Amino acid sequence: MTIPNALTILRILLIPVLVVVFYLPFKNHLLFAAGIFAFAAITDWVDGYLARRLGQMTAFGAFLDPVADKLMVTIALVLLVERHDTLLFTLAACVIIGREIVVSALREWMAELGERTSVAVSYIGKVKTAFQMIAITGLLAIGPRGDEDWQLALCYVVLYTAAVLTLWSMVVYLKAAWVVIKEQDKPI
Template sequence: MNIPNALTMLRICLIPVLVLVFYLPFRNHLLVAAVIFAVAAITDWLDGYLARRLGQTSAFGAFLDPVADKLMVSVALVLLVERHDTILFTLAACVIIGREIVISALREWMAELGERTSVAVSYIGKVKTAFQMVAITGLLAVDPSRDGNWLTALLFVVLYIAAALTLWSMFVYLKAAWIVIRERDKTF
């Protein structure tokens, strides 16, 4: 166990804490839930940075880090869909979660073909993640029944932009994979 892997494990351990805090009826529980999610989002960046900086990359970390990210985002979106039960919000959440499943399967399959680097994280994927983390953190913090509607509306827009970037990045990954697949099919 090294520092980056410990941060990844912390992110996974924060998931049930996030759910519990989200539902417990104490003062500022939504703000505390947002802080928990923000801490998890920061550890997502920090564990990768430290793994490279300290030379502590590992096969376990390469496996667990994306799993922790997808679990945290998916659980947070499910919590938010309950609170913001509109078709547009639900579709955005489904797009984000669905893309994560598709890209995870694609990366696994490309790794089996020895072509994992052809579906490495792209710049658009990083931008998508930033929009997603900001939107989810903000939406966890605001209570639409008490907080100003302008803030919730702005955060919805940020989440919808994240969903659009999610689709765009998915197509970038699929296009890269398609090139590899076509080349392999020509050889058989």
């Protein structure tokens, strides 16, 4: 067990804690939920950094890290869709979750073809992730009808920016894969 893998497992174990805290009826429960999510987001960065820095990159970590990230983001968005029950919020959440499914399937398929590096994580994907984590943390903290409307509006802008970056990064990955897809579809 490496430190990066332990952090990834911790992120997964924090998911049910996030859900329970989100629903518990105590003062500042949303701030605590946001803190849990923010901590998980930070461990995502830390585990990747440590894996590279300490030379502790493993096949298990390469598999589990993106799974942990997608689970945490997806479950947080599902929780938030209930609280922020608007068409625009739900569409943004659907775009983000849908993209994660498409890109995960694309990466799996490309790996089977021996072309996984064609759809490796890009810079735009990292920026998208940062916007997602910031937006979700803020939305978890303030609730759907925050005392400060400007805070809620800012979180929505960051989430919609993340959704646009999500689509953009998906298009980048699909374009990179398209070359391989066309080559695979040629008659023998």
